[in-house]
Amino acid sequence: MSLFALPPIPDVPVKGETEGYPVRRIFCVGRNYAAHAAEMGNEVDREAPFYFTKSPAHLVLSGATLPYPPGTEDYHHEMEFVVALGAPVFRCTPDEGAAAVYGYATGLDMTRRDRQGEAKDKRRPWSLGKDVEGAAVIAEITKAAEFGTVSDQAIRLTVDGETRQDATLTELIHKVPDVIAHLSQYYHLGPGDLIYTGTPAGVGAVTAGSTLEGTVDGLAPVVLTLGDPE
DSSP: OOSSOOOOOOOBOBTTOSSOBOOOEEEEEESOBHHHHHHTTOOOOOSOOEEEEEOGGGEEETTEEEEOOTTOSOEEEOEEEEEEEOSOBSSOOHHHHHHTEEEEEEEEEOEEHHHHHHHHHTTOOSHHHHSOTTOEEEOOBEEHHHHOOOSSOEEEEEETTEEEEEEEGGGBSSOHHHHHHHHTTTSOBOTTEEEEOOOOSOOEEOOTTOEEEEEETTSOOEEEEEEOOO
């Protein structure tokens, strides 16, 4: 028996299923679109992806209304294509990585950009910028077989109806099978692991009262509304 009860991590709804997808870990790929890296003043590393993580406890489902977070005056949206794994892989090949995918979803990697910038300047971890309560947003998962091949699907985000991000999945520098194969060199990956694959150009600040809607062709949209600060 535990000393106290913890709030449950939400199961992510799966299209066509009555049971949800439980989340174990959240990995995020940084600078995986060249145009986004350029707009942030960074070079693209085409040799290998790099990662940061978010706490599963900070995951929220699409449709949530959350307060504007504390400790920032520059909260940014980052629209992402999310991979949900459904089989264990370790030190796998790209083909084996692709076969381990359970499904895909739209997601938001919300970021305290001012806190992230300070951490970069001081060569410190990005946790205060990235691992924010409610900052990993995800919509319903569509199974991989139904979604089909990852190719030129459009990935877009609007804020209050205004388009901010507009790209295609062909712009991913490190493709999904390669990301899984690379990450599996360092972790025993498996069911319950989500991979946010990076954001295209067009990131920017949002304010209290903003409504964000992100789409990827063939997937359920992800929606987030920001309320007043607590």
